[in-house]
Amino acid sequence: MFPYDSTLLTAAQSVPAAVSDVLLVMQTIEATCVDGDGLKWFNWLYLQVTEAVEARIVAGGFSDPSWLAELDVQFARLYFAALASSLSGQPTPGCWQALFGSRNQAQTARIQFAMAGINAHINHDLAEALVATCAATGTTPDHGGVLYTDYTALNTTLDSLIESAKQTLHVRLLGDALPPAAQLENTLAAWSVSAARESAWRNAEILWHLRAQPDLSSAFLDSLDGLTTVAGKALLVPVP
Helix, strand or coil: CCCCHHHHHHHHCCCCCCCCHHHHEEEEHHCCHHHHHHHHHHHHHHHHHHHHHHHHCCCCCCCHHHHHHHHHHHHHHHHHHHHHHHHCCCCCCCCHHHHHHCCCCCCCEEHHHHHHHHHHHHHHHHHHHHHHHHHHHHHCCCCCCCHHHHHCCHHHHHHHHHHHHHHCCEEECCCCCCCCCCCHHHHCCCCCHHHHHHHHHHHHHHHHHCCCCCCHHHHHHHHHHHHHHHHHHCCCCCCC
């Protein structure tokens, strides 16, 4: 779709082992994408989120910073893997392909691309990332425990960054102004990052109990993808 997609593919094929590695990949994507690429605006927002998480980890803002760091890495790997799959023509979750397949739609607002990526990443990927993190750290996704408290402590930061992005990215893909009144505001207002992250934790608890039943686990993720794809396509409807 873009002449530099091979560069993006090389970056996305990286398997980060630390938050610093995640940031390097995102910074490469940021430096590679032109403004007329919708991927740039999701990655831009996600990069800000990751920088905020890293700063809070370094500052000792969590009870278990190593667990949050592992979650950050496991979570980002799913984004990179989805991007690599799409760029190489491999099967890709529908919720991600909704974004990747419309990267050059000039009528779509930058914030729509950013939110479609957030939708795919939280509503589809986050539960899987939580399970992978707990498996890697010998923990369990217990609702209301210390890890859950650390997890929800990020909600205020995420809400603030997304609200700021809604203002900064409230232009069409190429930077021209949107109409004074659009249905887009109602669509964005209906989306809550805190509610989505709560659902992701609950879904992680379900996936945790399905670990010994891979067929059921896969079917559950497929169902999540279907629902998330519908929401993603709604978020990406071009503004007239």
